[in-house]
Amino acid sequence: MRRVRFELNGQTVEHEVVPRLLLSDFLRDVLGFTGTHVGCEQGACGACTILLNGEAVRSCLMFAVQVDGATIRTIEGVSPDGTSLHPIQQAFHENYGLQCGFCTPGFVMSTCALLAENPAPTESEIRSHLSGNLCRCAGYESIVQSVRQAAWELAGGNCAGKADGDDE
Amino acid sequence: MTSSTLARTSEAATEQSGQGFGASVRRTEDYRLLLGTGTFTDDLQLPRTLHAAFVRSPHAHARIIAVNAERSLALPGVVAVFTGEDLAELTAPGVMVQTGAESMVMETLPTRKVRFNGDPVACVVAVDRYVAEDAVELVEVEYEPLDPILTMESAAAPGAPLVDEDLASNLHTQQTQTFGDVTSAFAGAYRIVEARFSTQRMTHVPIEPRGVLAVWDAGRRELTFHSGQQTAHLLRTNLARRLRLEENQVRVVSPDVGGAFGQKIPLFREELTVAALAIKLRRPIKWIEDRLENLTAANHARDDSAWVRAAVDKDGRILGMKAELWADYGAYAFFTPKYPIDSIGWLLPGPYKFRDYEYSINVVITNKCPAGTLRAPMALVTWATEGIIERIARELKLDPVEVRRRNMITAQDQPYVSATGYTYEALTMWEGYEQMLGEFDLTGFRARQRAARADDRYLGVGIASVLEPTTYGSAWYKKGGRGSGHEAATIKVEPSGAVNISVGIVPTGQGYETTIAQVVAEALGSRVENVNVRLGDTSLSPYGMGTRGSRGAAAGNAVAYLAAMEARGKLLRIAAHLIGEQVDNLEIRDDQIYVLGEPEPRLPLSQVSWTAYMDPFKLPPGEQPGLEIHRTYDPPPMTFSNATHLCVVEIERRTGRVTIQDYRVIEDAGTLINPAIVDGQIRGGVAMGIGQALLEEVVYDESGNNQTATFLDYLIPTMDAVPPIRISHVQTPNPHTVRGLKGMAEGPVQGGLAAVMLAVQDALDGQGLTIERSPASPSRIRALFRTVEGDVDE
Ligand code: FES
Ligand code: FES
Numbered sequence: 010m011r012r013v014r015f016e017l018n019g020q021t022v023e024h025e026v027v028p029r030l031l032l033s034d035f036l037r038d039v040l041g042f043t044g045t046h047v048g049c050e051q052g053a054c055g056a057c058t059i060l061l062n063g064e065a066v067r068s069c070l071m072f073a074v075q076v077d078g079a080t081i082r083t084i085e086g087v088s089p090d091g092t093s094l095h096p097i098q099q100a101f102h103e104n105y106g107l108q109c110g111f112c113t114p115g116f117v118m119s120t121c122a123l124l125a126e127n128p129a130p131t132e133s134e135i136r137s138h139l140s141g142n143l144c145r146c147a148g149y150e151s152i153v154q155s156v157r158q159a160a161w162e163l164a165g166g167n168c169a170g171k172a173d174g175d176d177e
Numbered sequence: 178m179t180s181s182t183l184a185r186t187s188e189a190a191t192e193q194s195g196q197g198f199g200a201s202v203r204r205t206e207d208y209r210l211l212l213g214t215g216t217f218t219d220d221l222q223l224p225r226t227l228h229a230a231f232v233r234s235p236h237a238h239a240r241i242i243a244v245n246a247e248r249s250l251a252l253p254g255v256v257a258v259f260t261g262e263d264l265a266e267l268t269a270p271g272v273m274v275q276t277g278a279e280s281m282v283m284e285t286l287p288t289r290k291v292r293f294n295g296d297p298v299a300c301v302v303a304v305d306r307y308v309a310e311d312a313v314e315l316v317e318v319e320y321e322p323l324d325p326i327l328t329m330e331s332a333a334a335p336g337a338p339l340v341d342e343d344l345a346s347n348l349h350t351q352q353t354q355t356f357g358d359v360t361s362a363f364a365g366a367y368r369i370v371e372a373r374f375s376t377q378r379m380t381h382v383p384i385e386p387r388g389v390l391a392v393w394d395a396g397r398r399e400l401t402f403h404s405g406q407q408t409a410h411l412l413r414t415n416l417a418r419r420l421r422l423e424e425n426q427v428r429v430v431s432p433d434v435g436g437a438f439g440q441k442i443p444l445f446r447e448e449l450t451v452a453a454l455a456i457k458l459r460r461p462i463k464w465i466e467d468r469l470e471n472l473t474a475a476n477h478a479r480d481d482s483a484w485v486r487a488a489v490d491k492d493g494r495i496l497g498m499k500a501e502l503w504a505d506y507g508a509y510a511f512f513t514p515k516y517p518i519d520s521i522g523w524l525l526p527g528p529y530k531f532r533d534y535e536y537s538i539n540v541v542i543t544n545k546c547p548a549g550t551l552r553a554p555m556a557l558v559t560w561a562t563e564g565i566i567e568r569i570a571r572e573l574k575l576d577p578v579e580v581r582r583r584n585m586i587t588a589q590d591q592p593y594v595s596a597t598g599y600t601y602e603a604l605t606m607w608e609g610y611e612q613m614l615g616e617f618d619l620t621g622f623r624a625r626q627r628a629a630r631a632d633d634r635y636l637g638v639g640i641a642s643v644l645e646p647t648t649y650g651s652a653w654y655k656k657g658g659r660g661s662g663h664e665a666a667t668i669k670v671e672p673s674g675a676v677n678i679s680v681g682i683v684p685t686g687q688g689y690e691t692t693i694a695q696v697v698a699e700a701l702g703s704r705v706e707n708v709n710v711r712l713g714d715t716s717l718s719p720y721g722m723g724t725r726g727s728r729g730a731a732a733g734n735a736v737a738y739l740a741a742m743e744a745r746g747k748l749l750r751i752a753a754h755l756i757g758e759q760v761d762n763l764e765i766r767d768d769q770i771y772v773l774g775e776p777e778p779r780l781p782l783s784q785v786s787w788t789a790y791m792d793p794f795k796l797p798p799g800e801q802p803g804l805e806i807h808r809t810y811d812p813p814p815m816t817f818s819n820a821t822h823l824c825v826v827e828i829e830r831r832t833g834r835v836t837i838q839d840y841r842v843i844e845d846a847g848t849l850i851n852p853a854i855v856d857g858q859i860r861g862g863v864a865m866g867i868g869q870a871l872l873e874e875v876v877y878d879e880s881g882n883n884q885t886a887t888f889l890d891y892l893i894p895t896m897d898a899v900p901p902i903r904i905s906h907v908q909t910p911n912p913h914t915v916r917g918l919k920g921m922a923e924g925p926v927q928g929g930l931a932a933v934m935l936a937v938q939d940a941l942d943g944q945g946l947t948i949e950r951s952p953a954s955p956s957r958i959r960a961l962f963r964t965v966e967g968d969v970d971e
Pocket of ligand 1: 052
């Protein structure tokens with residue numbers, strides 16, 4: 010058993026964990042934050058994406074002991090108050106960016122990281138940045154639109170994402 | 178899209194006029210899913226839960242000599258290890274009955290032989306999943322390996338070792354159906370044109386794998402089976418029978434489901450095992466499969482082929498057709514083995530006019546993961562039908578558009594009874610095709626294509642007319658021997674006027690909670706927000722056939738609408754009595770009762786509903802108290818929708834890579850409930866069709882080991898592989914369904930496969946190359962180019 014202390018969605022958490030416990034299982038099964046989904050445990054689907062110190066990481070590829078001292082945000086911590094939708098979530102809603110919703114927390118977290126780093130991504134930047142997140146339902150176009158709208162809303166609605174032709 | 182168009186789009190999305198049929202209402206499901214508060218099977222946690230993991234066969238085909246669990250049981254935290262022998266005592270075997278073929282019996286876990294790489298042999302139950310997985314490694318199974326059967330040819334060869342030793346042959350199904358006078362049609366033909374099409378083995382890949390939490394209430398003697406499923410009631414019936422329980426002792430609860438695509442229909446052996454052991458151990462047991470299990474041992478699909486021959490006259494008119502169809506069904510039957518391949522057979526005439534037709538189906542049992550119904554089980558059909566039309570044009574040196582003009586069924590031809598006896602009505606195959614040609618500059622494209630060839634660039638276009646069977650009524654099932662196509666709804670207008678409704682369909686991403694609320698709100702003159710839709714729990718929802726095919730709209734939403742219309746009738750009768758008006762003079766709008774022509778409402782809906790429950794003496798004579806209505810509905814024998822798909826590809830000769838440059842769909846799914854949700858079905862379906870056309874393939878090596886057990890080897894389309902799709906809708910209502918609904922969901926997969934494969938063929942045409950098998954992967958395309966003299970790999 011090892012003791013970890015870290016910040017999860019703004020709250021300090023202290024817990025004993027066994028060394029081999031995956032971070033995804035720790036969040037879901039031990040702490041009850043089941044919004045982070047596990048789709049492969051192979052690091053390949055992106056459903057388990059969370060923010061670790063602001064960076065998108067796959068929680069199925071990390072051990073719980075590695076989060077000691079870190080700041081973590083999961084899908085449950087995206088909404089400003091736990092009940093209203095953050096502009097990224099709102100954009101997914103308005104653009105039909107989800108169907109079954111299983112991949113969605115991963116896409117939302119990856120979008121958080123993308124827009125923090127690049128507030129005005131082009132369509133091809135969105136597509137390449139999110140190509141590590143798999144969705145079997147939606148065919149992706151509505152997700153791309155969701156991300157574009159989120160970028161636009163977060164920029165205050167006036168500093169828009171670059172247009173298609175600006176890619177190169 | 179520029180920022181200003183984005184702004185406009187987002188404004189347009191904000192103003193929603195009306196919420197009933199035809200309104201792109203935003204989905205009510207989204208809120209919980211976006212906040213991360215949805216409830217999927219693995220999100221459920223109960224005290225005292227044990228965890229299961231399965232010991233699986235490393236061999237494709239082997240006898241089980243002995244199972245030794247001693248070392249496994251010695252591991253701290255392991256509760257028990259159960260084998261096939263144990264499960265045979267706790268459960269009844271599964272039996273697959275198919276008219277005209279041998280029945281196939283499936284043990285809960287095998288006792289004598291394993292039949293594919295990944296076949297479950299034993300189940301370990303432990304305190305947590307980590308321990309359970311450790312313990313799996315410690316179970317020692319002694320096998321005697323047998324020669325595996327891995328191809329259709331070797332399976333069907335005389336004297337081949339039997340995969341299922343209770344069967345007389347690995348060639349399980351062999352049937353021929355003849356319609357009209359196909360012999361004369363072929364005898365009188367100007368030419369017989371033939372072509373072959375075959376598809377790879379695939380798998381469904383819901384991003385949420387399979388799983389179950391089984392809970393036995395020993396005091397009540399009731400089992401609750403929490404598991405993401407498509408057909409909750411049929412599963413309950415099956416589960417009760419296999420567990421030797423009564424149906425009122427079993428409750429299936431399908432919570433939020435992370436995609437299914439036909440995979441979450443049958444009662445899988447692992448699920449049954451977990452339920453039986455939860456009863457035996459009197460502890461909740463959870464099993465969540467991992468991705469390796471999902472890819473190798475859940476359920477596969479496709480792996481079929483069509484050899485099509487068309488008898489034509491010199492103008493390319495089709496006189497008759499013959500098709501020989503084969504499918505590799507894998508090791509066990511979770512569905513009737515003939516089902517997917519037979520739907521290719523009866524659909525093959527597609528949108529074309531001819532009467533003389535014959536098809537044979539051949540299904541073999543092999544040492545691979547069992548196959549089943551993946552979204553559009555008949556996916557091959559559109560490629561095969563449109564592919565033979567293209568071949569006719571090529572061989573007769575005719576314009577393929579002209580060949581279609583001569584053969585395609587038009588609006589004037591309908592109602593049209595197909596060669597195989599299906600009635601087409603209110604379909605727009607030719608009209609959709611013409612509309613596509615009007616919107617796409619084919620002549621200009623041909624010029625670009627020629628110019629590109631001069632630069633060693635290979636462009637191709639594929640245009641496919643998709644005929645999608647959506648909703649199967651009971652009359653259809655009756656033809657095949659048994660089964661029902663009905664659906665059921667229970668609606669409760671509560672005393673306050675709030676509405677609760679449940680239907681037998683089970684959502685796995687289709688947005689049913691939204692669309693059902695829309696049709697109910699329209700029927701009741703209420704709002705989507707006032708309608709609570711609860712699905713997937715057999716203790717709440719009425720017995721319906723669930724979610725399969727594309728029956729959500731024309732069966733599931735239809736029966737919800739009919740139930741709501743009955744509730745509306747009763748509300749209006751009570752209201753008329755309360756205010757002393759004729760029923761026909763009343764309407765409900767905005768939750769208020771209006772007299773026609775009057776600007777102000779007379780009564781709130783809530784007063785009527787309150788009266789129904791709380792003040793029965795005010796009801797009209799003979800009216801029963803309460804507002805709870807149960808309704809069933811059996812749709813017509815078969816409902817079709819249709820679409821035209823267009824795809825432009827470029828093939829890079831050097832690498833064999835295919836990229837999609839343009840993709841368009843014109844869809845006629847009849848009356849639409851929520852066009853934005855239909856667009857989502859089109860985009861998701863086309864993406865899966867593209868996956869089949871270009872990427873996905875389950876591969877077994879020569880010993881029968883599955884080589885595609887991770888997402889690095891089994892490739893589903895990613896965001897950079899699926900292009901934007903231009904969609905337009907034509908809404909030709911079906912005259913025989915509720916509100917003209919047709920439904921759709923599988924056609925986009927048929928169209929996706931067909932349009933891409935036709936485009937690839939078009940790009941290869943000038944080289945004299947023919948692509949006969951999907952996926953058109955870089956290696957397959959390179960292999961074709963290498964047959965052209967002088968083209969060597971760089
Ligand atoms: S579950 Fe972590 S990447 Fe798939
Ligand atoms: S919405 Fe189902 S996997 Fe993305």
